[in-house]
Amino acid sequence: MDSERLIRQLEVEGFKVQHDPEVPLGDIAVINTCGFIGDAKEESINVILEQIERKKEGKLRRLYVMGCLSQRYLEELKGELPEVDRFYGKFDWDGIICDLGADMHNDMMCERRVTTPSHYAYLKISEGCNRHCAYCAIPIITGRHISRPMEEIVEEVRGLVRQGVKELQVIAQELTYYGLDLYGERRIAQLVEAVAAVEGVEWIRLHYAYPTDFPMELLDVMRTNPKVCRYLDIALQHISDPVLDKMHRHITAEQTRRLIRDIRAAVPGIHLRTTMMVGHPGETEEAFGELLDFVRETRFERLGAFAYSEEEGTWSAGHYADDIPEETKQARLSKLMRVQQRISSEVQGEKVGQRMRVIIDRREGDYWVGRTEFDSPEVDPEVLIAVKDSPDVEVGRFYDVTVTSADDFDLYSTIL
Ligand code: SF4
Numbered sequence: 001m002d003s004e005r006l007i008r009q010l011e012v013e014g015f016k017v018q019h020d021p022e023v024p025l026g027d028i029a030v031i032n033t034c035g036f037i038g039d040a041k042e043e044s045i046n047v048i049l050e051q052i053e054r055k056k057e058g059k060l061r062r063l064y065v066m067g068c069l070s071q072r073y074l075e076e077l078k079g080e081l082p083e084v085d086r087f088y089g090k091f092d093w094d095g096i097i098c099d100l101g102a103d104m105h106n107d108m109m110c111e112r113r114v115t116t117p118s119h120y121a122y123l124k125i126s127e128g129c130n131r132h133c134a135y136c137a138i139p140i141i142t143g144r145h146i147s148r149p150m151e152e153i154v155e156e157v158r159g160l161v162r163q164g165v166k167e168l169q170v171i172a173q174e175l176t177y178y179g180l181d182l183y184g185e186r187r188i189a190q191l192v193e194a195v196a197a198v199e200g201v202e203w204i205r206l207h208y209a210y211p212t213d214f215p216m217e218l219l220d221v222m223r224t225n226p227k228v229c230r231y232l233d234i235a236l237q238h239i240s241d242p243v244l245d246k247m248h249r250h251i252t253a254e255q256t257r258r259l260i261r262d263i264r265a266a267v268p269g270i271h272l273r274t275t276m277m278v279g280h281p282g283e284t285e286e287a288f289g290e291l292l293d294f295v296r297e298t299r300f301e302r303l304g305a306f307a308y309s310e311e312e313g314t315w316s317a318g319h320y321a322d323d324i325p326e327e328t329k330q331a332r333l334s335k336l337m338r339v340q341q342r343i344s345s346e347v348q349g350e351k352v353g354q355r356m357r358v359i360i361d362r363r364e365g366d367y368w369v370g371r372t373e374f375d376s377p378e379v380d381p382e383v384l385i386a387v388k389d390s391p392d393v394e395v396g397r398f399y400d401v402t403v404t405s406a407d408d409f410d411l412y413s414t415i416l
Pocket residue numbers: 129130131132133136137138139173174210
């Protein structure tokens with residue numbers, strides 16, 4: 001979204017901006033980086049190196065790097081990548097716009113050029129995080145939680161709807177904290193209702209809830225408001241009490257189990273996406289076994305996992321030895337994902353024969369590719385519809401389908 005806002009600011013100033021690095025447009029490149037965990041950092045560095053190559057070949061005149069990675073490792077990057085003309089911190093918008101010879105339009109900060117398919121957009125409702133999960137570098141980079149005012153968010157939603165957006169992926173580092181800093185109370189439920197009230201919004205999907213002090217009133221909105229997808233992305237990270245304690249998650253296994261039961265009871269049919277971490281310091285074989293049992297018994301509809309990577313500046317890095325060998329971490333990760341694959345396959349199989357509403361994202365070869373309310377873009381399963389059976393489908397439109405078959409991940413369906 002930061003990139004989308006920057007693009008809008010530059011377009012207003014007359015720049016032509018291309019978002020896809022595979023299709024370079026001009027002789028200036030601006031790379032917005034992520035610096036949270038190992039994989040994202042590596043991806044950001046690779047993109048920078050690709051653009052440095054282009055610069056060496058004379059295809060690029062200026063190369064600028066902004067975002068979390070440059071905020072976190074400013075001095076190191078300056079020393080190691082002298083080909084980059086300038087690095088900016090995550091929030092130094094003025095600097096980059098000024099260096100590009102443009103003027104900043106503060107009155108247009110809510111405007112964005114959507115770079116996702118035009119029928120959905122991400123909606124960031126806050127920046128930063130007040131939690132102190134021991135392994136996490138995000139608060140170091142982004143600072144404390146700052147909620148955006150509700151009116152500003154709703155105004156942005158109106159603008160997005162005018163551009164054709166129908167589905168919003170609401171995101172925050174800690175979604176359920178929304179409002180506490182600004183209004184003195186959690187207001188995520190009210191915010192979701194306010195967004196749902198905007199005409200033209202059809203689906204709202206919620207990402208990155210935190211389990212401790214979960215605002216239960218949000219579940220009422222999810223159950224009663226048909227625009228709110230029965231979908232919740234809630235990162236749990238682990239279930240073993242000693243590991244949760246070392247991670248500073250401020251929740252126990254029993255509280256976690258109760259919360260999951262309560263969410264499922266309050267919103268029948270809800271699909272939960274969670275994220276688990278394996279290999280955090282203190283994760284014994286027994287603790288990992290507990291995690292596997294929990295995943296088997298809870299049957300999360302969607303689950304992602306990653307191996308612990310030590311991040312400098314975090315509590316875990318400063319206080320615990322990263323003493324679980326990398327092979328063990330990777331073996332645990334594979335085992336966990338194999339368990340989840342079986343669950344996912346069963347969950348998808350249960351949908352065969354059901355009638356569902358899908359939004360079409362794109363055409364890929366012989367299929368239209370869509371999603372149900374239970375599927376977030378890029379991470380979740382998709383719904384495939386044969387083009388030969390329904391040649392006139394439109395991307396960005398909703399259709400009712402019957403699911404005819406399923407594989408481990410995706411569903412196949414026909415339009416009703
Ligand atoms: S809640 Fe999320 S973003 Fe915040 S510190 Fe914990 S893991 Fe990091």
